[in-house]
Every structure is written in structure tokens, then in C-alpha cells.
Amino acid sequence: MTESRPDPCDLSVIMPAYQAASTIRRALSSIAAQTLKPREVIIVDDGSTDGTLDLARDFIPAMHEIPVKLHRQANLGPGAARNKALLAARGRFISFLDADDEWLPTKLERSLAVLRRGGFRMVAHDILLVRNGHEIRVDCCRRWAEAPATPFLTLYRRGYISCSTVVAERELLLAIGGFNSTLRSGQDYDLWLAALAHIDDRFTMFDEALLRYFPVEGGITSRTESRRHNDLITLRAHLSNLRRRTTAWIWPVLLRTFLVQVTAAREHFHRKRVSAAALCLGGVLPECFRSLRAASRNEVPRQNYLLDVPGEGAPPP
Secondary structure, three states, rough: OOOOOOOOOOOOOOOEEEOOOOOOOHHHHHHHOOOOOOHHHHHHHEOOOOOHHHHHHHHOOOOOOOEEEEEEOOOOOOHHHHHHHHHHHOOOOEOOOOOOOOOOOOHHHHHHHHHHHOOOOOEEEEEEEEEEOEEEEEHHHHHHHOOOOOHHHHHHOOOOOOOOHHHHOOOOOOOOOOOOOOOOHHHHHHHHHHHHHHHHHOEEEEEEEEEEEOOOOOOOHOHHHHHHHHHHHHHHOOOOHHHHOOOOOOHHHHHHHHHHHHHHHHHHHHHHOOOHHHHHHHHHHOOOOOOOHHHHOOOOOOOOHHHHOOOOOOOOE
């Protein structure tokens, strides 16, 4: 007697992939192993030259009949890749998995259970950071728990949402215009701020570590100056949302700017780039001043980045 498979959930998995030949099968295996199968998996190869897309195609027979859609684009960055997949998705819910990470088997089942039980529009969870074969649990939930009724404020002060932990309504992600594809790093942090500004307390974190995150040396997260620059753009882009939520907005702006500069300085020191580290530390006060000055500018509505997807454009309302 053959074992019956559970019905798939109405969820699309989005996977951007760039030079992921050594890891994409691991990521896809973790989707195939889910206790609750997704409706589809959408992979967008972001201009890889190492055969990433061919390896993904060869793995499709091992996906336990989960439909896999393959797309390829020039190297436009992960934000643009996710936007392309978001427009192609047909699931009511969206979940993201980077091609170098992996989920634990109950990730989708538990995420959707929490989302539906609480009437939330977006959920996320803790992660397991994997370095040199050792797993370290990262308590992302702790920061959200400091003020669960005002998640935008806590996220603005310090990011705590990892992209591959999120499950969100597709309708929500379309309404806020998708990922800022002009940012080569930190597009997810920008999107989560936009999402929380849109839904306020209809977001929650739950304290289960259902993602294994493998930091890659030389990857996006290690490009210190790019991330510093993009983080400053993001914190200033969301000043109007911050000011609408608290009269004491100056302190979060100064704190966030300080943390961006100091984090970059620490990473430069770690890589023995002493001059670059000194420039970051010396730039703390000037960047704080620029952030405060940005708060006095007229509010500019967030752009709909889905309109910029080549050959696609945003879906009809």
C-alpha cells in the first residue's frame, strides 16, 4: 500500500539563486522534506555561471511531485530575482528560502499554523546559525518580544527578521511594492519595515528555530561598505513611518545610525582594514546629522518596484 501524501498548502516558495551550485540541492531537499508541501517552488537564477540552474533542473524528479518553475535573468541582485518570482507566484502565501540555506522539516507546517491561528498576515521565527559544523541558536524572537504590539519600532532600532524565516500573504507583498531592487543588500530589511508599517500588529514571531543559516564568506552579507550604505538609505527612507508611530523618534534614528556605523567598523577591523574602520567610526556624528536632516524632508511614497521587473510589470489590482 502506498503512503498517501498530504495535500499541498496554498503557498509558493521563492528561491533566488546566484552561484549556488554547491548548495542548491541541499536547499531543495529541505523543501521536499517538508511535512506540509508547498503549492510550488519558483527559482530565479540571477545570472549564475556555475551551472546552478541545470543542477536545479536535474533535481526536480526528487521534489516529490512539487511543481518547480525555473527562471533566469541577468545578474540584477536578489531583490530583483525575488520580485520576478513574486509576480510569477500563484500561492496565497509566500515563503522565501535562499539557495545556500535550508529549512527544518516542520517549517511550513508550523509557520502557517501560527499565522492562521492568530489571524496574522506575516510571521517569522528563530534561526540556527551554522559555522564550522556547529549550530548556534539565534534568538530573533527576543527583540520582537520587547514590544510585540509595535513591531515596526523594534525592527527599526535593530533588524531581527531573517528573510528565509518569513511567511507572508502575497497580497501584502504586492500592496507594498515588492523588494527595493536598487539595493544590492538589505532589501529584505527594507521590505519588512514597509510590511510592518502596513499591517502594524498583524505580525508575530515564534520561538522555534526552523532555519539553518549558513553565512558565506564573500557573500552579500560580508560586503561591508555596500551593506552600510544601503542600511543608511533604508533607515532614512522609513523616517516618516517612524515619526507617525512615536514622538520620541530622534533616539531610534540616532541609535540605528550609530549601530550601522559601528557594525561596519567592527567588520573592517576583523578583516584588518584599519583605515576603513577608522573612517566608519569618524563618520558616526556626520551620518547621525544626515539622518536627522533627512527627517525634515517631505515624505515620498514608497515606489512600486514590481513595475521595474523586465517583461513583467505589476499584476492588475
